[in-house]
Amino acid sequence: xxxxxxxxxxxxxxxxxxxxxxxxxxxxxxxxxxxxxxxxxxxxxxxxxxxxxxxxxxxxxxxxxxxxxxxxxxxxxxxxxxxxxxxxxxxxxxxxxxxxxxxxxxxxxxxxxxxxxxxxxxxxxxxxxxxxxxxxxxxxxxxxxxxxxxxxxxxxxxxxxxxxxxxxxxxxxxxxxxxxxxxxxxxxxxxxxxxxxxxxxxxxxxxxxxxxxxxxxxxxxxxxxxxxxxxxxxxxxxxxxxxxxxxxxxxxxxxxxxxxxxxxxxxxxxxxxxxxxxxxxxxxxxxxxxxxxxxxxxxxxxxxxxxxxxxxxxxxxxxxxxxxxxxxxxxxxxxxxxxxxxxxxxxxxxxxxxxxxxxxxxxxxxxxxxxxxxxxxxxxxxxxxxxxxxxxxxxxxxxxxxxxxxxxxxxxxxxxxxxxxxxxxxxxxxxxxxxxxxxxxxxxxxxxxxxxxxxxxxxxxxxxxxxxxxxxxxxxxxxxxxxxxxxxxxxxxxxxxxxxxxxxxxxxxxxxxxxxxxxxxxxxxxxxxxxxxxxxxxxxxxxxxxxxxxxxxxxxxxxxxxxxxxxxxxxxxxxxxxx
Amino acid sequence: xxxxxxxxxxxxxxxxxxxxxxxxxxxxxxxxxxxxxxxxxxxxxxxxxxxxxxxxxxxxxxxxxxxxxxxxxxxxxxxxxxxxxxxxxxxxxxxxxxxxxxxxxxxxxxxxxxxxxxxxxxxxxxxxxxxxxxxxxxxxxxxxxxxxxxxxxxxxxxxxxxxxxxxxxxxxxxxxxxxxxxxxxxxxxxxxxxxxxxxxxxxxxxxxxxxxxxxxxxxxxxxxxxxxxxxxxxxxxxxxxxxxxxxxxxxxxxxxxxxxxxxxxxxxxxxxxxxxxxxxxxxxxxxxxxxxxxxxxxxxxxxxxxxxxxxxxxxxxxxxxxxxxxxxxxxxxxxxxxxxxxxxxxxxxxxxxxxxxxxxxxxxxxxxxxxxxxxxxxxxxxxxxxxxxxxxxxxx
Ligand code: SF4
Ligand SMILES: [Zn+2]
Numbered sequence: 001x002x003x004x005x006x007x008x009x010x011x012x013x014x015x016x017x018x019x020x021x022x023x024x025x026x027x028x029x030x031x032x033x034x035x036x037x038x039x040x041x042x043x044x045x046x047x048x049x050x051x052x053x054x055x056x057x058x059x060x061x062x063x064x065x066x067x068x069x070x071x072x073x074x075x076x077x078x079x080x081x082x083x084x085x086x087x088x089x090x091x092x093x094x095x096x097x098x099x100x101x102x103x104x105x106x107x108x109x110x111x112x113x114x115x116x117x118x119x120x121x122x123x124x125x126x127x128x129x130x131x132x133x134x135x136x137x138x139x140x141x142x143x144x145x146x147x148x149x150x151x152x153x154x155x156x157x158x159x160x161x162x163x164x165x166x167x168x169x170x171x172x173x174x175x176x177x178x179x180x181x182x183x184x185x186x187x188x189x190x191x192x193x194x195x196x197x198x199x200x201x202x203x204x205x206x207x208x209x210x211x212x213x214x215x216x217x218x219x220x221x222x223x224x225x226x227x228x229x230x231x232x233x234x235x236x237x238x239x240x241x242x243x244x245x246x247x248x249x250x251x252x253x254x255x256x257x258x259x260x261x262x263x264x265x266x267x268x269x270x271x272x273x274x275x276x277x278x279x280x281x282x283x284x285x286x287x288x289x290x291x292x293x294x295x296x297x298x299x300x301x302x303x304x305x306x307x308x309x310x311x312x313x314x315x316x317x318x319x320x321x322x323x324x325x326x327x328x329x330x331x332x333x334x335x336x337x338x339x340x341x342x343x344x345x346x347x348x349x350x351x352x353x354x355x356x357x358x359x360x361x362x363x364x365x366x367x368x369x370x371x372x373x374x375x376x377x378x379x380x381x382x383x384x385x386x387x388x389x390x391x392x393x394x395x396x397x398x399x400x401x402x403x404x405x406x407x408x409x410x411x412x413x414x415x416x417x418x419x420x421x422x423x424x425x426x427x428x429x430x431x432x433x434x435x436x437x438x439x440x441x442x443x444x445x446x447x448x449x450x451x452x453x454x455x456x457x458x459x460x461x462x463x464x465x466x467x468x469x470x471x472x473x474x475x476x477x478x479x480x481x482x483x484x485x486x487x488x489x490x491x492x493x494x495x496x497x498x499x500x501x502x503x504x505x506x507x508x509x510x511x512x513x514x515x516x517x518x519x520x521x522x523x524x525x526x527x528x529x530x531x532x533x534x535x536x537x538x539x540x541x542x543x544x545x546x547x548x549x550x551x552x553x554x555x556x557x558x559x560x561x562x563x564x565x566x567x568x569x570x571x572x573x574x575x576x577x578x579x
Numbered sequence: 580x581x582x583x584x585x586x587x588x589x590x591x592x593x594x595x596x597x598x599x600x601x602x603x604x605x606x607x608x609x610x611x612x613x614x615x616x617x618x619x620x621x622x623x624x625x626x627x628x629x630x631x632x633x634x635x636x637x638x639x640x641x642x643x644x645x646x647x648x649x650x651x652x653x654x655x656x657x658x659x660x661x662x663x664x665x666x667x668x669x670x671x672x673x674x675x676x677x678x679x680x681x682x683x684x685x686x687x688x689x690x691x692x693x694x695x696x697x698x699x700x701x702x703x704x705x706x707x708x709x710x711x712x713x714x715x716x717x718x719x720x721x722x723x724x725x726x727x728x729x730x731x732x733x734x735x736x737x738x739x740x741x742x743x744x745x746x747x748x749x750x751x752x753x754x755x756x757x758x759x760x761x762x763x764x765x766x767x768x769x770x771x772x773x774x775x776x777x778x779x780x781x782x783x784x785x786x787x788x789x790x791x792x793x794x795x796x797x798x799x800x801x802x803x804x805x806x807x808x809x810x811x812x813x814x815x816x817x818x819x820x821x822x823x824x825x826x827x828x829x830x831x832x833x834x835x836x837x838x839x840x841x842x843x844x845x846x847x848x849x850x851x852x853x854x855x856x857x858x859x860x861x862x863x864x865x866x867x868x869x870x871x872x873x874x875x876x877x878x879x880x881x882x883x884x885x886x887x888x889x890x891x892x893x894x895x896x897x898x899x900x901x902x903x904x905x906x907x908x909x910x911x912x913x914x915x916x917x918x919x920x921x922x923x924x925x926x927x928x929x930x931x932x933x934x935x936x937x938x939x940x941x942x943x944x945x946x947x948x949x950x951x952x953x954x955x956x957x958x959x960x961x962x963x964x965x966x967x968x969x970x971x972x973x974x975x
Contacts, residue, residue: 452633
């Protein structure tokens with residue numbers, strides 16, 4: 001086998017055992033790796049409680065990891081989310097993924113619960129259990145520093161230990177496995193960190209063909225204004241979107257009561273550049289390097305983070321926002337959900353927190369002390385407790401990121417259909433509705449969006465399984481990645497074949513969710529978006545979303561997906577029919 | 580969605596790239612929509628239903644390039660490698676399928692190829708192109724393939740085997756088109772300095788539309804900008820030149836806002852040209868004969884193989900300079916500014932033309948028209964030289 005190693009490492013934290021297991025070529029070719037492989041490996045476990053010791057936590061790389069394929073040094077972590085209750089995966093870049101592949105494994109499957117805090121050392125020889133009592137309670141940087149002589153580190157912070165429902169797993173270089181709280185799943189296993197090392201090469205079948213496909217990708221990156229343009233993400237990072245979202249009047253402000261924040265220019269891409277003269281950095285081996293950091297290496301916030309610690313909480317102080325980002329990274333929790341939970345809480349009690357109050361709140365959340373204990377449960381549970389469930393701006397319990405659905409109707413639909421809850425990356429309609437890639441669509445029109453969303457969900461499920469970065473696709477397409485994959489593995493893949501794999505993965509996730517009790521009642525946006533207008537102005541009208549149009553398009557989506565009008569599977573034996 | 584289909588069907592006819600009666604457009608929402616030549620529906624349906632896409636165009640090119648291409652390429656050839664750099668960048672090679680290689684009843688072979696590429700060439704049918712987001716996307720992919728085939732066929736007539744009499748006959752409609760130079764219809768366009776925002780936007784829309792109406796370019800290929808003080812108005816990436824309303828970004832030169840992240844991928848080139856030349860306006864498009872002639876090179880002892888990006892020479896089409904350089908963050912922004920002031924116009928190898936104006940869009944548009952007319956004449960002149968035994972005039 002080329003591209004893949006065909007090996008998985010099992011780890012049982014309860015018994016302290018680790019043992020390799022062969023992965024069949026068939027399984028790998030049908031699910032690729034990353035998200036797809038992880039989701040498949042959960043088939044017999046997805047009904048377990050996220051905090052059940054036997055619930056697996058899967059770390060899976062893809063066939064392109066370890067090669068020179070652009071943006072492919074990534075992995076997906078898959079389990080069930082304690083925040084949403086859905087099947088959950090998150091992709092992250094970094095040296096950790098690369099090293100895991102170089103240790104000779106396509107995936108790690110971790111089950112059980114250690115009786116005491118433990119760290120796992122992973123080498124080509126297998127797993128080693130390292131006592132971690134001394135590390136428990138420590139922040140991310142300290143934890144990484146304590147372990148990094150042994151290899152690349154992925155760790156949880158206090159938030160994961162204390163089961164904050166949106167706790168992250170943090171990669172040593174600052175990349176995060178974010179949003180759905182897989183850090184809490186790791187914490188529940190008493191697993192503080194993993195450290196991987198290895199030097200194995202990922203061999204490629206056809207080097208010449210691979211090199212040509214790689215050149216094609218790079219040429220497309222260069223032709224993409226969003227990637228390498230003067231104003232693109234390679235230059236400004238994702239905060240390049242601040243100005244654009246302000247101009248399009250769809251930047252969520254004050255818990256989505258408004259869609260424009262007058263002071264957004266305080267934390268825009270140019271403002272960040274001016275304030276910090278940041279360094280470029282990014283995921284390991286990525287030619288785009290969209291992440292920006294302070295000169296000392298401290299990561300600067302992404303677009304979603306600046307908006308949510310900024311506009312969403314009515315804060316215009318860039319330094320406070322950078323601090324909040326930094327604290328979340330150190331405590332190991334998701335910036336979007338943390339900021340959105342604070343914002344919902346702010347609206348519920350009639351006052352958004354001041355910039356100087358945020359730091360203490362974040363620490364309380366990670367420690368589950370004071371108000372932090374409620375905030376650690378996420379916006380949905382929090383607002384339910386406060387008797388104001390309508391103030392939770394979330395879908396399936398996942399707090400919405402920084403694209404107001406009233407300003408992009410494909411995004412509205414995609415939030416609803418996302419099988420990990422309110423996430424912008426499943427179908428990423430912002431790409432065409434706002435950034436005009438690969439072509440522009442009318443953001444205030446539902447027409448055609450159902451199929452566009454469906455196709456994009458399929459594409460992205462396969463991209464998450466390769467595992468490549470979504471940002472590549474502001475320039476390249478599945479065509480070039482299929483070519484890279486075919487050249488690497490010697491198995492012929494077409495874009496169409498990748499979409500078919502993506503569809504299988506997507507439907508499998510939806511099937512799991514259905515078995516877990518999710519229904520069309522959960523494919524819904526918060527009421528606010530149907531009843532309150534956004535902030536119109538500058539010739540742009542931002543009305544509430546027309547509910548009947550939304551529902552009609554959702555019905556279309558179900559039909560296109562082959563589901564019934566309640567969004568349910570028509571074949572009861574769907575899962576048995578899958579490879 | 581039916582509105583979208585009609586809009587792009589109209590465009591296919593208006594730009595003269597597809598043959599009426601031999602063109603069909605299919606799109607699927609939650610049901611399948613069809614438009615155009617009914618005899619293509621069953622083939623189209625059999626294809627689109629097996630692909631995870633939104634739209635499909637099947638059309639016979641209005642000019643008989645397919646016939647020429649199929650006669651010229653070896654029987655064993657299964658793809659066409661575009662010569663123009665945009666198509667090469669975005670579509671790579673274009674699969675070529677002969678009649679004998681597929682059946683209308685079961686077009687699985689075509690399905691597989693369209694599962695790999697955004698556009699393919701099929702004997703007897705024409706160009707097939709898909710879109711996975713919109714109907715427009717299938718139209719754009721169709722146009723790109725058409726452009727590639729046009730450029731490749733006419734280039735080969737000059738540089739590969741000389742045309743046979745049959746070929747010259749087949750291309751009769753083209754020669755007839757070329758007989759009429761493109762009219763220099765600019766007198767009714769905005770004249771003088773463009774100062775007000777509304778005036779600038781209107782002038783840009785007007786110039787874009789005219790460039791398409793004159794058939795200088797297909798609507799999707801091109802962009803334009805207008806400098807104003809310390810900022811720049813520029814068309815957005817993927818905007819159609821004949822449909823620019825709402826698709827123009829204002830970009831400050833000091834990058835104090837990044838809202839222009841949606842601007843044309845040539846923003847860097849536009850900025851560099853304006854800075855270097857002090858011009859007020861820029862028009863960029865891909866007129867076909869300028870592109871074809873830019874590919875001609877008399878060098879015999881040059882070691883460079885990727886001329887389109889690596890050639891360091893400045894060559895000339897008449898007085899107009901030709902340089903090489905990649906799209907976007909590649910070389911255009913470096914290579915064009917130093918040469919464009921000479922004539923107010925410059926050509927990028929295998930790609931297209933940049934023209935500048937001191938005030939409005941009349942000057943760049945006129946220059947682009949003049950160059951394209953010159954290139955058409957020069958093309959015919961060279962073609963006649965290649966086949967002295969034939970009297971091209973008579974064939975016309
Ligand atoms: S584009 Fe950015 S997020 Fe994506 S792989 Fe590169 S550095 Fe990482
Ligand atoms: Zn161009």
